[in-house]
Amino acid sequence: MAKPQTFFEKMWNDHVIADLGDGASLLQIDRLFLHDLSGSAAIARLEESGRPINSRDQVFGVVDHLISSRPGRGPDDTASRGGVELIQSMRQLSHKYGITFFDSTDARQGIVHVVSPELGIALPGTTLVCGDSHTCTVGGVGALAWGIGSTECEHVLATQTLAQVRPKTMRINFEGEVGPGVYPKDLILYLIGEIGANGGIGYAAEFAGSAIRKMSVEGRMTICNMAIEFQAKYGFVPADDVTFDYIKGRDFAPKGHAWDEAVAYWRSLATDEHAVFDQEVTIDCARIQPQVTWGTSPQQVAGIGDRVPDPADMSDPGVRTLLERAIEYIQLRPGTPLDGVKIDAAYIGSCTNARISDLRDAAAVLKGRKVAPGVRAICVPGSSTVKRAAEAEGLDRTFRDAGFEWHESGCAMCASQGGDYFANLRVISTTNRNFEGRQGPQTRTHLASPVTVAASAIAGRIADARTVIA
Amino acid sequence: MEKLTTVEGVAVPILRINIDTDQITPGKELVRMRTEGAAASLFAYWRYIGDREPNPEFILNREPWNKAQILLADRNFGCGSSRESAPQALRAWGFRAVIAPSFGGIFYNNCFRNGLLPIEMPIEDIRSIAMQMEAAQGNAKVIVDLSNQTVTAPDGTRKSFKAPGVLREMLLLGADEIDVTLRRAAETDAFRSRDRIKRPWAYRAA
């Protein structure tokens, strides 16, 4: 009998074109997704070199990073200096080279990692790359997906391949019952708190266990989204029946006979029983309470019932300095209980947590309630498709009635691409990065689930959704 | 790739853990640096006070550290956003190598493609080099030798490191990676004709 293999090993082996020695391989790339921030530069550089695009049908583009989310925005509306030029050149070059392109005015526009699985472009059993570190999000459908730089993007455009060094494998088992008020975001934040922001360096992370098996594909994408936040460049959940139900019928998914063939192949990719990982981590979900970050790394996270730690308790001098800096930036004293910290703003958006299920969860908390006076609350749906679906269900009314601004889809306020909505403010946010300055100059970001963000917006302070809605 | 064989120069310590690419080149700078040049954006939040007033406290604003070609950093350097502006800004400033105990994976790959060598070394060795540099107030040299994969500290201590074979060779030769791959066209075509039978749906989006 053949040696049992992990999903990752099968995926990798099935994509190796050539062995480059020293653990590196030249890999077939099934999908390249470009976006407005770095996409046009990659195409322009290819153009300068005089080389053609190798596999145009496997290249896609979208406008998401620079476009303003302002309600009623125009096609080139951006708060980013020089952003108009980038959006326009992305548009022009996509048309020129015949790339499938979702313009800012396209009904299918949205954040790249929300759009690609939603349209069935990211499929199980495919390698997908994009010039953005959160490309691992779409590992949630059983793709092997990772973020690359713009020079690598140009390489893919020119060859539809990429040379990569093979990572080690890691399995993270989320076992046990997930308590009420606890969401996929809490699970992944908890994990990062446990294993650290570099706990996955050099690894490809498979998420498994009973909690993952029961989880929706959207929840799995929230988990995979943050694989890069513990430095696993790749994060994924091998496809199962939950995945197939999610993918079936989507615009770019295989149909008819091709679908059946594809599903048979996808099933064969599941990790074999007794396959061996380089590392395994098991998390008991029953112990996880809603999580909120208190610092400037996703690793600096605690349960809502916990307090800001004291750097003086740390023995490693490097770690102590890190904590001191984080606490100074975030302006919280050691020992402060997280529950009750006053906030200035609340943000529901990003490729982590702005899919339809996230908006439904948040709306359930907001229904019949009001955002606390003085809190600026904004919801940016993950894609235009999500936005329309939410409006069809009347979720936009719930958000607006509660006092949330209801925006167009895009990235803008997640990574401070101009506008500085949150400069100097304390924001509770469904995004994935609480780095210094990430959401604006001196913006203090606290990462949490959509439900915690909604509950906190109502309370005007970081709040335990379980008590707000009780 | 821009060729790199040896680097001999000032090594500047910025020994913080988790220096992410948003610190190296903040999001706000990404469009701005297209007009002002990448070097102006490097560590923008730390380097400037207000609008582009140099912060005298920041080490890269001081002689002779501002001539550094080697950066000494702590764990998980270059984590975060995939933005290639980060290695570009480091390179544009004048850096040719970054020495850290570990790197963000995407950043690590991006470095090679921008003529910047990422070197993994234990933190104790890095601290030792940093201490020597500080004792000399920056007036000392560190030598990085990519052919032999060694780093020589100011006191002459030599440590080895390992860079992935393919990337190392391309950097040593200054090879064009796309050319190298395109020379494998026959293998690529052979792979694809087999693969198209196995996974036809992967090639043509429906």
Ligand code: SF4
């Ligand atoms: S939503 Fe934020 S994290 Fe996601 S792709 Fe956009 S900028 Fe990056």
